Amino acid sequence: MENLTSFLPFIAIIIIFYFFMIRPQQKRQKEEKNFSENLKKGDRVITKSGMHGKIVDFSEKLNTVIIETGAGKITFERSSISSELSKQLNTTTPKEN
Numbered sequence: 001m002e003n004l005t006s007f008l009p010f011i012a013i014i015i016i017f018y019f020f021m022i023r024p025q026q027k028r029q030k031e032e033k034n035f036s037e038n039l040k041k042g043d044r045v046i047t048k049s050g051m052h053g054k055i056v057d058f059s060e061k062l063n064t065v066i067i068e069t070g071a072g073k074i075t076f077e078r079s080s081i082s083s084e085l086s087k088q089l090n091t092t093t094p095k096e097n
Contacts, residue, residue: 036078039065048082 039045043055045067051074053067064075 032079035084036081039078039081039084043084045084046082047076047080049080051076 041055045055046052051069053069055065056068057066063078065078066073066075
């Protein structure tokens with residue numbers, strides 16, 4: 001019985017570590033994967049480096065996205081897309097004067 005009580009703090013730390021570190025990270029990775037899979041032509045996006053553009057084409061073989069920007073067309077890895085700009089524009093509220 002004494003051995004079990006000496007392991008309780010260790011077990012509690014493992015449980016807390018799981019719920020505050022591992023589980024949220026797994027959820028975030030799942031959301032990023034779903035976002036990446038649901039991209040489509042015409043979506044206005046922002047890359048992780050801050051480049052804004054519109055998706056023109058995909059290369060499933062290379063897992064890349066071709067984005068049209070003001071400078072021309074640029075190829076990015078699918079994982080480098082940070083967020084969809086059109087969703088951000090729709091969720092922001094106009095500033096009050």
